[in-house]
Amino acid sequence: MKLTQSTALAFAATALALPSSTTKEVARKVNAACSSAVTLDASTNVFKKYTLHANSFYRAEVEAAVKQISDSSLAASAAKVADVGTFLWIDTIANIAKIEPAVSDVPCDHILGLVIYDLPGRDCAAKASNGELKVGEISRYKTEYIDPIVKILKNHSNTAFALVIEPDSLPNLVTNADKTACSDSASGYRDGVAYAIKNLNLPNVVMYLDAGHGGWLGWDDNLKPGAQELANAYKNGGNPKQLRGFATNTAGWNSWDQSPGEFASASDAKYNKCQNEKIYVDTFAPLLKSDGMPNHAIVDTGRNGVTGLRKEWGDWCNVNGAGFGVRPTADTGDDLVDAFVWIKPGGESDGTSDSSADRYDSFCGKDDAFKPSPEAGTWNQAYFEMLLKNAKPPF
Ligand code: BGC
Numbered sequence: 001m002k003l004t005q006s007t008a009l010a011f012a013a014t015a016l017a018l019p020s021s022t023t024k025e026v027a028r029k030v031n032a033a034c035s036s037a038v039t040l041d042a043s044t045n046v047f048k049k050y051t052l053h054a055n056s057f058y059r060a061e062v063e064a065a066v067k068q069i070s071d072s073s074l075a076a077s078a079a080k081v082a083d084v085g086t087f088l089w090i091d092t093i094a095n096i097a098k099i100e101p102a103v104s105d106v107p108c109d110h111i112l113g114l115v116i117y118d119l120p121g122r123d124c125a126a127k128a129s130n131g132e133l134k135v136g137e138i139s140r141y142k143t144e145y146i147d148p149i150v151k152i153l154k155n156h157s158n159t160a161f162a163l164v165i166e167p168d169s170l171p172n173l174v175t176n177a178d179k180t181a182c183s184d185s186a187s188g189y190r191d192g193v194a195y196a197i198k199n200l201n202l203p204n205v206v207m208y209l210d211a212g213h214g215g216w217l218g219w220d221d222n223l224k225p226g227a228q229e230l231a232n233a234y235k236n237g238g239n240p241k242q243l244r245g246f247a248t249n250t251a252g253w254n255s256w257d258q259s260p261g262e263f264a265s266a267s268d269a270k271y272n273k274c275q276n277e278k279i280y281v282d283t284f285a286p287l288l289k290s291d292g293m294p295n296h297a298i299v300d301t302g303r304n305g306v307t308g309l310r311k312e313w314g315d316w317c318n319v320n321g322a323g324f325g326v327r328p329t330a331d332t333g334d335d336l337v338d339a340f341v342w343i344k345p346g347g348e349s350d351g352t353s354d355s356s357a358d359r360y361d362s363f364c365g366k367d368d369a370f371k372p373s374p375e376a377g378t379w380n381q382a383y384f385e386m387l388l389k390n391a392k393p394p395f
Helices: 005-017 020-030 056-067 072-081 094-103 138-155 169-175 180-199 220-236 277-290 381-389
Strands: 087-090 110-116 160-165 205-210 243-248 296-300 337-341
Touching: 056 072, 056 094, 056 381, 072 381, 087 094, 094 110, 094 138, 110 138, 138 180, 160 180, 169 180, 169 205, 169 220, 180 205, 180 220, 205 220, 220 277, 243 277, 277 296
Parallel strands: 087 110, 110 160, 160 205, 205 243, 243 296, 296 337
Antiparallel strands: none
């Protein structure tokens, strides 16, 4: 329907009379989706054309957080966080139900980010994010998790999606194979990741395989095996056309380009040239290329605004003193990096600090971890406020 000027004005007036959240809702719905099927060219940087969408789930978490802040200037800054694009984590079969509502307000020039995260024996080297599927439940992963997601993304062919595939899984196979839980999980991880990228290889989807971070696969001994592990998954997935490359620093803390790097003066620094994420991407990407895998990256800058907080590079849980980092942008200054993105929704916990909990991991009890912290994925208001106060650039 083409709006005449008067109907448009009447519509605007009605919208103005509504409470503000409803007004935003109306505005977003008016713009929703494209009028025809989206085709993403994964040989190009799709983030140049599409903005990472500020999804309604994170928006709701942030809006609830704002209500709890009494300081009005802090509350005003907090409200701005709701407009930042983040990825929505599909971390259980039940949470597949989040996709439909999240799709409903994505305008045609935005891309909805999803994290695919439910492998059997998930988080094999830690406890905080152990998942619902047990080692061996690979057929459930395929039929009850990946297949329904594929169906939904096919049904929404007019919407663009960016997927981060299974954070930590392949990196764990490279460096934690000596842990029984990881060696037991290995075949399911490899089979599951290959199945995921083969079946999610849809025209409206672009995919990035998680590659840990510079302090993980960046060690001299890990670079080549890491690239091989990812490239094998790509091949076993049938060289999917929509796979663009890799994701780094997911839920991580590393600086993009601090030099010298945060851990450059550590005694073992000579064994790792990838002291920041830029060096890591620029070092890892050529290895992927020679192994035959597409090699463009996205880098999580959601919580890397403050450095110098971790005792050790491997400290991953709710780092105390952290701040929000650079907002999502395709302006990265590095041809290999498509975009800085927010993959981990800042304010959601990395793991519980309650030492009596089943999923308590000692990393979440370390001196440099924020306490108290709730179960992984659960909102932590105090942590959110800290990220906001320490944000760099500020809100
Ligand atoms: C948790 C997930 C959560 C994600 C994003 C992970 O550490 O295990 O349940 O969805 O973080 O907050």
